[in-house]
Amino acid sequence: MINVGIIGASGYTGAELLRLLTNHSEVKISYVTANKYAGQKVSALYPNFYGICDLMFEKFDSDIAKKKAEVFFVALPHGTSMNVVPELLGENRKVIDLSGDFRFPKKDVYESWYKMPHKHPELLGSAVYGLCEINREKIKGSDFISNPGCFPTGSILAVAPLLKEEIISESDIIIDALTGVSGAGRSANKETHYCSCDENVNSYKVGGTHQHIPETEQEMSKISNKEVKLTFTPHLASFSRGIYSTIYCKLKKDISTEELLKTYNDFYKNHYFIKILPKGVYPEIKSVAGSNFCQIGLEVDERTGRVIVISAIDNLVKGASGQAIQNMNLMCGFDEKEGLKAVGLVP
C-alpha cells in the first residue's frame, strides 16, 4: 500500500481519480486538496461518495503533502499546475501532472498556444509524456509524468500505426472530434448550462487555435519521424463523457481496410486497453464510458484515397484520470490494469 495525494481534487478529473482509486488495491488516498472547498467533505461536492469516502478537502501545503503521500496526481488547471509541481518533485516522490504545463520541451511553444508565460522553464523537457501505449518503458523509469490531453490521447492512439508504418501523408491529417460536456470542466457557465448543451452540438476554437494541436503534432511527429501538420476541430456534444475522434488521412499507397486492421492489431497486440474493432464495426462512446479502454475502427475510402480512422475514449478515464493511474501503475511496478478493469457502462 502506498499513500497517494490528489492535488486539485474538486474538479472532474480529481473526482474521477477519487472514484477510480477508491477501489485500487495498492493505494490509499491520504491527501486531497481543493483550496476553495477546504474543510468540506468530498461528498458535499460529489454525492456519489456519501458513506463511501469520508475524506475532506484540504488547502494545499507542500510540506504536509510530502509528509502524507508518496505519489501525487496534480489535477489543477494549466497555469496553476506549474506552480505546484516543482514543490512536489524530488525526495523520491512521484508526480503525475494532468495539466498541459509540462507537455512541451520548448517554452515558446507553450507560451504561444497557452497564452501565458511559463514560470518554470527549467523543468520543461524533464517529464515523460505519459501516453502509456507509446512510451511504456520510459514511463516505468520515470518519477515525473506529464499526462496527455484528452483530444491528443484519442487522436494519437488512432493514427500511431499509420504514422509509424509511413502509410499516410504526415501533412494532410484532419481531426474532427466531439467531446462530452465534462470536458469543459465543472465550472458553471453559459456553455455548460444544461439547456445550452442538451439536444445540441456546437463548435469552438475552429480554424486551428486549440491548445491541443501542438501537443498532438509534437507527439505524432515523434512517432513518424517527420513533421506532422494537422487541422483540428473540436465540438461540444450532448453527452457527459467521451471523446469521439474521426480522423481523415491521405493514403500514400494502395492498401485495403483488412491490411490496415492487421497492422493495427499487430501494433497494439500487447496493449490491453486498446481494442481494434473488426471490419465494418466502428467505435461507440458508450462502449468505453466509465472505462479506460480506447476503441478504434477504420475504413479505407477507395474513391478518394483516404483512410478514415475513428476512436472513442472516455475523456475522464483514458483521456485523463484513468491514464494517470495507468501511469502510476507503470511507475510503481503495479499491474498495469489495477483499478482500471471496469467494462464500459452499456446500456
Place this chain on the structure above:
Amino acid sequence: MINVGIIGASGYTGAELLRLLTNHSEVKISYVTANKYAGQKVSALYPNFYGICDLMFEKFDSDIAKKKAEVFFVALPHGTSMNVVPELLGENRKVIDLSGDFRFPKKDVYESWYKMPHKHPELLGSAVYGLCEINREKIKGSDFISNPGCFPTGSILAVAPLLKEEIISESDIIIDALTGVSGAGRSANKETHYCSCDENVNSYKVGGTHQHIPETEQEMSKISNKEVKLTFTPHLASFSRGIYSTIYCKLKKDISTEELLKTYNDFYKNHYFIKILPKGVYPEIKSVAGSNFCQIGLEVDERTGRVIVISAIDNLVKGASGQAIQNMNLMCGFDEKEGLKAVGLVP
C-alpha cells in the same frame, strides 16, 4: 473459483451480469445462453465487450448447464423462467432467478397479476425473496433465490424502517416512480425508440395494474406485520439507468425529519449498500448509476402530516443484476461486496 452460468444473457440484465461478473474475483463465467443468438459472440450484441469477453452465446441445455456451472443466474422474461428454473434446481446447484416467476407463494396472486398460468406451482414458496438487506440470513442458507423486481427494491428499502417501527399508516402509501429506459428491456419498439423517450416522460399501467404492486405489498406486509395497500404509478423517463421513487406516507404520530433519519441510520447501519443522506440532501440517480448502492433521503411535511421518502437505485444493478450477485455472494460465503464496489458514475 466457482463456475457460473447466465441463462438468458442477451437481455440487459444478462449483459449487466456479464459486465459485473467479469471483474468478480471468485467466479468464472463458464456458460452463457441466448437461444436466439446462439453461436454469436457476446461482443456482437454488446460492443463494450470487444477484446474483453470472448464468450459465445449457446442454446440452453440443462444437462450441459449443470456440467458447466454450479451457480446459475436466470435472466429470462417471466413466463419463460418458470420452465427453466426447475431443470437447474437440485444437485447442489444454486439458482438465482431474476424474473417474477417465483416471487409469490400463492399461485392465484401470480396468475391474476401476470395474466398467465403458472406451470410449476409446486415450487412456489420455495425460493427466498432476495432482498439482501431484509432477508440476509435466510439468503445465506438458501440454494434458490427469487431476486426482487426493480421497483419493489427501490420502494421496500425506502420504507422498511417506517413500517418496521410502525410510524406510518400501512394503507395509505403512494409510490411515484421513474424508471430509465433500460427497464423496458432490450426489445426495440415504439416505446423504446430514442425519439419517443428523448426529452420526454410518459406513464404506463396507471391506476394500480403494474405487476410489481402485489410483490411490493406482500413484502411490505411481512415487514410491518399488517396488510399494506398502496397506489403505484410508474413513469418512463429520459435516462438509461435508474429507478427514482418518491413515496408519500401518512404519519401516525408527530415525528421530525431528524428523528426519522436517525431511525433509518440505525436500521441500515450494517448494510453497506444503503446510504442514508443527511437532512436537506436527496438522492440523485446519477449518484448510483453503475453501482449497487441505494441512496435514501426523506423529509417530513408538517403541514400535511406526511413523510416523503425518496430513493434512487440503478435498476440494472441494485434493481437486478447487482443484487443477484450480492445474493450469490451471501449464498456462497463470499464477501458481500465482492464485484460490487464501483462508485456511481459521476459526472
Place this chain on the structure above:
Amino acid sequence: MINVGIIGASGYTGAELLRLLTNHSEVKISYVTANKYAGQKVSALYPNFYGICDLMFEKFDSDIAKKKAEVFFVALPHGTSMNVVPELLGENRKVIDLSGDFRFPKKDVYESWYKMPHKHPELLGSAVYGLCEINREKIKGSDFISNPGCFPTGSILAVAPLLKEEIISESDIIIDALTGVSGAGRSANKETHYCSCDENVNSYKVGGTHQHIPETEQEMSKISNKEVKLTFTPHLASFSRGIYSTIYCKLKKDISTEELLKTYNDFYKNHYFIKILPKGVYPEIKSVAGSNFCQIGLEVDERTGRVIVISAIDNLVKGASGQAIQNMNLMCGFDEKEGLKAVGLVP
C-alpha cells in the same frame, strides 16, 4: 398592430416571449430590456435569432417604456418585478406580470413564502390571476394580469373539474411534479450544469416549502369553495422544457375513469388549449413541447379509491410566456389562439 414591450427579456421566459411574438400577427415588439445586457443584440444571447430579430436590449426606463409600448410583459424575477410593475400600470397601459409578486391578495402569505418584504402591498389583489381557462371573462376586462406559475398551471388545470364537481377530498391532494431544466432559469450554477442534470433526476424543496404551494392552494380553494391543502414535491429532470404533474386525489365517491373523462371533456369543451386524452392514454411532455397545449389524462385506482390525474405542459409556453400571450390576446380582443397555434414538436 400594437406595440409591446418585454421587460427582462434576457431570461428564458423573456426569450420565449420574443420567439412567440415574432410571429404574432397583431403585435410589434418595440421595446426589450435587460439591464445587464443593455447594448447587446438579442442574437448575442440567443443565437436562434441571428438574422431574424435585430432588436437590442435596453436598460429599463419607465418613461421610454411607456412611450414605446402599450402592452408590457414583465419577465423579471420575483422581488424585482414588484419594483417595475407599479411604474408601468395606468395610462391605459396593459401589464402582464410573469413573476410571483402579485399573485396573492395577502401580504403576509407572500412574505412568509417568498421570504422577502413586499414593497407595494397597495397593489396586492388588484391583478387578475391569469389562468385563462378558469378566469377568462375577468381577464378580458383587466389591464393587470398576474400570470400563473408553471407548477400551479399544470396542477390546477389537472384537478379543476374534480374540485368544481366536489369529487375529491380537498385536504388529501398530492402533487408530484417534474420540471425541465429551463424551469431553473438561465443562470449557470452547479444545479444547471449539463453534467449535473444529464441522465439524472433530483428533488428540491421537499416537504412542503416550495413557493408555488400557497398559489396552488389559493386558486384551488377558489374553485372548490373549500380550503384545499396539498403535498407538493418538485423534481428536476433531464429535459429542457416541460412540467409533468402526477396528482393523487382521494375520491369521495365511486366513480369510473370513463365518467371522469366525460366530466373533464365537458368542463374543458370550450377551451382549445386543454386536450383531454382518451382512456388508457396519458400525457407526454414531448407532445406539448414548444406549444401552448396542456394534455390531461387520468385513471381511477379502484383498489385504493384514488384517481391519478396526469398533466403535461411546456413550462415556458403554457407555463409562462405562451399563457402570458394568451392573456394578452384576451385582454386586447385578439383571437385567443393567435401566435400560439404551433403543434408540439414531435419527434
Place this chain on the structure above:
Amino acid sequence: MINVGIIGASGYTGAELLRLLTNHSEVKISYVTANKYAGQKVSALYPNFYGICDLMFEKFDSDIAKKKAEVFFVALPHGTSMNVVPELLGENRKVIDLSGDFRFPKKDVYESWYKMPHKHPELLGSAVYGLCEINREKIKGSDFISNPGCFPTGSILAVAPLLKEEIISESDIIIDALTGVSGAGRSANKETHYCSCDENVNSYKVGGTHQHIPETEQEMSKISNKEVKLTFTPHLASFSRGIYSTIYCKLKKDISTEELLKTYNDFYKNHYFIKILPKGVYPEIKSVAGSNFCQIGLEVDERTGRVIVISAIDNLVKGASGQAIQNMNLMCGFDEKEGLKAVGLVP
C-alpha cells in the same frame, strides 16, 4: 386554399408535414395515407395531434388521391416512392417527392448506390432538384420536384459559395456530419433504441458508401462546373433532430475568414432561410431545431490552408418537410416563408 395530400404520412417526415401544414394559411390537408395504419387516426401514432388533427390514415389509391388533392407530398421510402409518383403526375397535379428515387438523371447512378433497379427510368431527369436557394426559378415553373436529401441540403448550402466562386479545390472536400436519430426514421430497431443512442455517438457507412454521396457530388458539380469528389462520414448522435455538418475544404488561394463571410453574405442575401453567422460564431443545432433555417459559420485555418465550414439544419424541416413546403410555396406562388416562420426552439 388548395387541397394537399400526404402520401406516406406515418413516418417522421410525413408527420412533420402534418405538423407544419396544420398552420399553413393557404392549404388544407385533405388526404393522408399510410397503408399499414389505414383506419387509424393520426393522433393514435402522434399524440401531439390529439384534439388538433382528426384526420385518419387511408390506404393509398391514386384515383381517390387525385380527386381529393391538387398537390402531393410523397414521403415514402426510396424504392416505394418510384411506384407511386408516376400515378400522381399529370392532370395539373403538383408532386414533391421526398425520397431519393428521382434525384438522378442517370439510371445507373441510382441503381449502383441504391442497390435496386429503377422501375421508371423514363421519369429520371424530369424532376427539378428542389434545393430552393440554388434552383428557385426552376422550381417556380415546375410541377415535379425531387426534394433534396437531408445531408446534401446541409452540405451543398454550406459550400455553394466556395464552389461557385472557385475558391476551393473541387476534389478535396471532406464532410463530417452528425445526424439526429429522427434521421434513422420511425422504425424501431437496435440502432434506434434509446439505450443505444443515449449518451452515445456511432458511425455508419464509413468509407464512401452512403447513398447521399452521388447526390451531393452531382449537385455540387453543377454549381462549380467541375467534377466534385468528396469523402463523407455520417454519424448518429444523441439528439432527435438536426444535421450538423463540418466541411473541410482546401483553399486555392489566400483568403481571410472575413472575405469569405462577405462572399457568403452576398451569395445568400436574398435567401431568408440561410443565416450566415458573424466571425467567431458557429452554428448550433438547437438554434435551428423545429425551424426551416440553415445556419452557416466558417473559419480559415491559415496553418493548413483550409477553410472549415459548419452548417446546421433541422433534418426534418429544412432537410425534408420544411423544404418540401418551401418548394410548394414557390411552385404555387405563395409567400416562400408561409408556414415556415417558426424560430428555432431555444432553450
